[in-house]
Amino acid sequence: MAGVVIVGGGHAGFQCIDSLRKGGYTDAITLIDAEPHLPYQRPPLSKSYLLDGADPDTLLFRTAAFFEEQRVEMRLGQRVESIDRGAKTLVLDNGEQVVYDQLVLAPGAQLRPLQIPADLADSVHYIKSLDDINGIREQLDAVEDVVVIGGGFIGLEFASTAVKLGKRVSVLVRGERILNQNVTPELSEYMLKEHQAQGADIRLNTRIETVNRLESGRLSILTQDGQQLECDLLVAGIGVTPAIGLAEQASLECDGGIRVDSYCRTSDPSIWAAGDAVSCEHPMAEGFTRIESVQNAVDQAKVIAANITGTPTTYDAVPWFWSDQYAHKIQMVGFHQGYDRVVQRGDMDSGKFTLFLYKGDQLIAVHTVNKPADHMAARKLLAAGISPSFEEAADESLKLNTLLKR
Numbered sequence: 018m019a020g021v022v023i024v025g026g027g028h029a030g031f032q033c034i035d036s037l038r039k040g041g042y043t044d045a046i047t048l049i050d051a052e053p054h055l056p057y058q059r060p061p062l063s064k065s066y067l068l069d070g071a072d073p074d075t076l077l078f079r080t081a082a083f084f085e086e087q088r089v090e091m092r093l094g095q096r097v098e099s100i101d102r103g104a105k106t107l108v109l110d111n112g113e114q115v116v117y118d119q120l121v122l123a124p125g126a127q128l129r130p131l132q133i134p135a136d137l138a139d140s141v142h143y144i145k146s147l148d149d150i151n152g153i154r155e156q157l158d159a160v161e162d163v164v165v166i167g168g169g170f171i172g173l174e175f176a177s178t179a180v181k182l183g184k185r186v187s188v189l190v191r192g193e194r195i196l197n198q199n200v201t202p203e204l205s206e207y208m209l210k211e212h213q214a215q216g217a218d219i220r221l222n223t224r225i226e227t228v229n230r231l232e233s234g235r236l237s238i239l240t241q242d243g244q245q246l247e248c249d250l251l252v253a254g255i256g257v258t259p260a261i262g263l264a265e266q267a268s269l270e271c272d273g274g275i276r277v278d279s280y281c282r283t284s285d286p287s288i289w290a291a292g293d294a295v296s297c298e299h300p301m302a303e304g305f306t307r308i309e310s311v312q313n314a315v316d317q318a319k320v321i322a323a324n325i326t327g328t329p330t331t332y333d334a335v336p337w338f339w340s341d342q343y344a345h346k347i348q349m350v351g352f353h354q355g356y357d358r359v360v361q362r363g364d365m366d367s368g369k370f371t372l373f374l375y376k377g378d379q380l381i382a383v384h385t386v387n388k389p390a391d392h393m394a395a396r397k398l399l400a401a402g403i404s405p406s407f408e409e410a411a412d413e414s415l416k417l418n419t420l421l422k423r
């Protein structure tokens with residue numbers, strides 16, 4: 018038996034291995050990942066790993082012994098170049114072929130590169146892989162001025178960590194607000210003020226025109242509206258695109274992501290897909306959607322493992338995400354697209370508050386800042402389809418969990 022072959026050893030790939038074995042799968046499992054490292058967690062890369070200078074081993078899901086015990090053939094540092102669906106065979110970048118019975122695609126997303134002159138491309142740092150962050154860590158001690166391009170979660174997490182490390186940090190944001198696609202204007206504004214209060218120089222509506230290397234070795238950045246900045250370290254966090262090249266090459270159905278059905282199965286019944294690369298339907302979202310989060314990757318991988326081990330299971334977990342910036346834990350649950358009302362619980366000035374997002378009188382998402390109990394209760398409320406009234410949502414004296422007993 019060729020067994021299950023998993024392409025991608027990130028959050029989805031690792032979870033799939035764990036859940037397959039826990040679900041009683043005894044045939045062969047092979048993991049192939051282009052990175053040379055044992056599977057590791059990405060969220061700490063822009064947070065604690067950078068701040069604490071921790072040992073890379075602290076990022077690992079499990080040590081090498083686990084994969085040996087679980088009889089997983091590890092092919093690290095090897096990239097899958099193509100899939101022959103007829104022969105159920107993968108071709109690797111070293112020319113080797115790997116045969117599968119069931120294939121799980123978990124290739125994640127790839128960096129969107131910053132458009133700058135080719136001779137300076139090496140001067141830009143990104144925040145995606147362990148090697149990226151190790152490259153930044155090597156330089157950080159000698160750095161005073163940092164410019165971050167991008168006002169999304171990862172750019173801002175990196176900015177807050179760099180500020181904590183005593184760096185002078187400027188963030189160039191294309192749009193008129195930070196975290197534009199992910200949170201409400203109220204939360205954007207709140208976090209903007211927090212970044213500014215901590216000393217970050219956030220420049221909204223600012224696009225980069227060009228970058229030059231100065232004789233001093235520093236980089237000079239010219240923006241389209243004529244602002245000039247100098248820095249020792251330039252970091253881009255301008256998003257990712259789903260890694261669908263392999264799926265497209267194999268003529269699997271794709272729509273900007275690898276399209277899967279509610280069982281996380283692709284248009285080929287022997288091929289499954291999970292994680293950032295996947296376009297899926299979700300009972301709480303309209304049409305097909307792509308979710309870039311650890312929880313989504315983990316939940317979809319669990320669904321695949323359950324289906325492979327004989328328990329038909331569909332993907333319907335309520336999606337959630339978190340981000341740490343300074344002393345703020347921001348947690349988001351649900352799909353907020355199309356909300357038409359925000360109900361606030363708690364005072365923003367206290368640094369602890371919850372925003373309930375409604376479409377009509379239906380609760381569709383909840384965003385919290387330093388309110389983990391509200392976040393946990395909101396997950397349960399959304400999963401149960403319970404919408405508090407606007408008055409209940411705003412009432413801090415009402416414990417949200419009590420609404421679950423309705």
Ligand SMILES: Cc1cc2nc3c(=O)[nH]c(=O)nc-3n(C[C@H](O)[C@H](O)[C@H](O)COP(=O)(O)OP(=O)(O)OC[C@H]3O[C@@H](n4cnc5c(N)ncnc54)[C@H](O)[C@@H]3O)c2cc1C
Nearest residue numbers: 025027028029050051059060097124125292293309310311
């Ligand atoms: C710095 C950082 C911070 C983050 N913080 C958070 C957070 O706080 N909360 C949160 O929910 N999410 C966070 N995320 C997002 C989260 O990490 C991703 O959503 C998650 O990793 C997706 O898991 P995945 O398994 O789909 O892909 P990944 O974890 O990206 O893994 C994909 C793997 O596939 C491999 N691969 C791709 N193509 C091939 C190929 N052809 N052959 C072989 N191997 C291949 C890649 O090398 C990679 O290791 C963060 C991401 C980053 C980069």
